[in-house]
Ligand SMILES: Cc1cc2nc3c(=O)[nH]c(=O)nc-3n(C[C@H](O)[C@H](O)[C@H](O)COP(=O)(O)OP(=O)(O)OC[C@H]3O[C@@H](n4cnc5c(N)ncnc54)[C@H](O)[C@@H]3O)c2cc1C
Ligand SMILES: Cc1cc2nc3c(=O)[nH]c(=O)nc-3n(C[C@H](O)[C@H](O)[C@H](O)COP(=O)(O)O)c2cc1C
């Protein structure tokens with residue numbers, strides 16, 4: 119079965135990636151799952167300086183979902199390169215480093231620093247809802263989104279995936295802008311902000327008040343955004359949001375995702391990626407198909 | 422640490438809403454320490470979605486047998502309470518650091534608030550193995566019905582003091598009231614912990630020497646009070662903390678607590694912390 123897919127210059131053995139922020143730096147999972155079978159590992163978003171993140175509590179479980187307000191806690195690019203990248207390199211699978219800057223220049227700086235062997239691609243996180251409270255996300259404006267991508271494009275020859283937010287009026291115009299600015303692919307979706315309240319204390323459950331919603335609860339929204347994005351651009355789209363099983367992943371592939379990312383499901387079952395991969399292979403066998411490319415975008419109705 | 426199936430050997434109510442579960446871990450040959458926990462999948466669909474962290478209550482004769490003591494507080498623990506013997510749970514563990522056992526110490530104080538008793542009995546099993554030791558256990562709960570493990574601690578030759586909020590058993594009040602009072606009465610300089618010493622006037626705070634290690638688990642409000650008392654009497658203390666968890670593996674940064682050296686992960690850097698390190 120040919121499970122390989124191509125995203126930009128990057129050839130992946132299979133279309134299963136683990137999503138940023140849900141798999142740490144992979145070392146945390148090394149005793150529990152077979153890392154080299156995962157198509158690509160995406161790291162926690164890395165910033166220029168270490169970030170301590172938001173005050174706890176940072177998590178709240180909702181019906182079939184999870185609200186998180188981590189606030190990009192990470193050790194910063196220098197420590198990442200020194201202490202985390204060596205292990206990631208040794209996993210034998212593609213490594214995608216997620217980067218998050220506060221300014222356009224910071225994104226460019228991070229991209230330059232990561233122009234190093236062992237990094238297969240960069241995912242530009244311009245859509246994290248847990249950092250800037252009152253101002254808009256880079257991903258919420260087509261001009262700022264494009265300027266980040268342009269700056270990163272100038273700093274690296276590596277494959278660039280730009281991760282967009284579902285919290286926009288029209289994802290298509292943002293998607294077209296980042297495509298034009300030189301992004302090799304687009305990943306959707308990042309989490310959607312939500313709130314939960316404790317009726318006893320009459321206070322929000324999260325110290326940050328809002329948190330990003332992930333998990334099965336967001337899957338229909340994610341599928342809709344993947345569909346819209348795929349119709350707007352010709353670069354590959356990577357689908358994310360609520361994937362728990364192979365059939366969830368197949369839905370994303372049918373809606374035009376060239377690859378998928380698995381996030382929250384890693385917390386439920388750290389071996390989920392391998393199960394999803396197996397399940398897709400079985401599905402393709404049952405349908406008498408020769409590879410995963412045969413189903414990508416199959417559900418899209420050609421206009 | 423393994424991700425495996427665990428066979429439920431016993432799942433029994435021991436007090437209102439309190440259950441004891443005995444599990445046999447499949448293909449487990451590692452070691453388990455008191456204070457570590459397991460991340461357990463209570464159901465099989467998306468509600469509840471996440472795993473539930475539960476402490477090791479006691480370690481069986483062979484290391485693949487572990488006991489868990491849990492209180493039904495929501496959907497996950499409710500589902501667990503309905504699971505029958507001979508069925509399997511999906512578990513990951515043992516996780517976290519566990520209690521540090523001070524090898525030279527002979528005086529131990531254990532302070533358990535409510536369900537906080539869960540990880541402390543397994544710890545007491547270890548402490549009880551020392552030859553010359555004094556173990557004082559202070560158990561607290563809302564009412565007498567919720568005082569659990571008292572007999573088990575006594576069987577380990579610990580001196581047990583009980584506090585209930587309504588006074589239905591032991592002292593009326595909180596564990597922290599009993600703790601402050603107990604420390605004042607302990608003569609820790611020579612013979613170790615002497616409970617109920619008649620002549621307390623001799624022993625003043627001024628001539629008190631630090632000489633005990635305290636282990637505790639309970640709600641945040643209680644831990645904060647215990648921390649204050651430990652600071653006042655210069656007691657070394659370790660506490661098992663709780664925070665909501667995502668991965669349980671140190672990857673998501675969801676379970677942090679604030680400490681003097683910044684945010685630390687309960688699942689990986691803890692759940693046991695030096696009590697003095699925690700910022701409440
Ligand atoms: C390291 C550790 C060890 C623990 N050991 C024990 C134990 O031995 N016995 C026991 O009875 N309880 C223990 N707890 C608390 C136990 O995890 C919660 O009571 C349980 O998760 C509640 O799940 P629920 O679905 O029944 O409740 P719900 O309130 O419906 O749970 C909703 C969400 O909140 C989380 N949650 C609720 N209460 C807590 C809590 N106190 N701490 C952390 N997360 C919570 C749940 O995991 C879940 O994600 C421990 C917690 C931690 C962090
Ligand atoms: C605890 C947690 C932390 C996350 N951190 C990041 C992050 O650092 N960068 C990022 O781009 N996305 C982050 N995400 C979003 C996920 O990568 C993913 O887009 C989202 O969770 C939806 O997928 P899921 O439903 O499969 O979890 C995080 C999600 C969770 C649950």
Ligand code: FES
Nearest residue numbers: 667669673674688
């Ligand atoms: S629960 Fe994920 S880091 Fe602790």
